[in-house]
Amino acid sequence: MAITASQVKELRDSTGAGMMDAKKALTETDGNIEAAIDWLRTKGLAKAAKKSGRIAAEGLVGVAVEGGQGVAVEVNSETDFVAKNPDFQKMVASFTKAALGVADIDVLKSADVDGKSVEVTLTEAITVIGENLSLRRLVRVEGETVVSYVHNAAAAGMGKIGVLVGLKGKDAGIGKQIAMHIAATSPASLSEADLDPALVEREKQVLSDQARESGKPEAVIEKMIVGRMAKFFEEVTLLGQKFVINPDVTVAQAAKDAGVEITGFARVAVGEGIEKRSEDFAAEVAKTLQGA
Structure with a gap:
């Protein structure tokens, strides 16, 4: 073709x-x-290919914690100008607060915010702002203690990356450090057992093909694959990763040393996985003028 x-x-x-x-x-x-x-x-001709790293859409992620639960809500806009707008930020904050009392995003759309449903509030905002806005994701994490962190904060409790960490045990500050680690490394899962089997199988196939390109005996190749898969699990699972604050220990060990156990986490980045049309600012202005 x-x-x-x-x-x-x-x-x-x-x-x-x-x-x-x-x-x-x-x-x-x-x-x-x-x-x-x-x-x-x-x-051996590709750099690490992480499709989820292709951040495209604009907007904000709001995070909120109440008791043993935390939520992260993503609201998208077409431009970053809107994300910096105080009214948009106030709306994201209200959606995030409302999310603490609901089970999923469909229920959130019907939740009340200042006498109107979230869905109606969003529709009215689209009319006023003049951009397409969308309520894209609601992620929930529960635990004895839940810690939140926002990277690149635009306002209190919201920014480009929102992280939630569920802990068992008393948190004395390690929770925020782990959340910052998650924001930086974007682990695929908590542990090897939680990894998507399709992802594991695909990686094993690639590593197997790479090993066989070496032309070494099959017995050696099998050992190479085992070693490389172990390295893969270390790199993509939160508990197996080297702790960014102290690379001499894993995240699991750092948590244990602090007297806590990590029971769950969520990392939500604005526009994650959404393709955005490529258009320069001059072309965008010209198109707007043509339509005036």
Whole structure:
């Protein structure tokens, strides 16, 4: 099949591979982006490909904690200008507070905020602001103690990244440190047991193909795969990661030393996984003027 320039660009943006390598990978995989990423990784030509890192949409994540529960609510806007607007921030704060008393995002849409439902409030804000706004996610974490942290805070309790950490035991400050660690490293799961089996299988396949590229005996290759998978689990699971504040210990050990157990966490980044059309500011202004 014919490989387009836009496909090559997408693959380069997500892997950091060279143009010719990206084109060859797409040719070898019939234009399948996911398969092309794996092909590049097998050949050692791709940087870490983290699709979830392609932050696109604007907006804010609000976090709130009450008793043994914490919530993170993502509200998206089209531009960062809106995210900096005090009225938008007030709305996000009200949605987040309302989320403490509901089970999921569908119930949140019907929750009352100043005499109106969240859904009606959002619709009215769209009319006033003139941008498409969306209530995208509600994430909940429970525990004996729940700690929240906001990275790149735009206002109290809201910013570009919101983190919640559930703990068992008395928190003496380690909770916030762990939350900051999560904001920085974006672990895929709490432990190896919580990892998506499809993700594990895909990684094992890539690492197996990489090992076999070495041409070494099968017995050696099997040991290589075991070692590389152990390294993978260390890198992507929160409990297995080296603690950013003290890399000599894992997060699990740091928590244990502080007398607590991590029972759950959530990390919500604005626009995570949403593709945004690429358009420069001058073009956006020109389009607006044309429509005036």
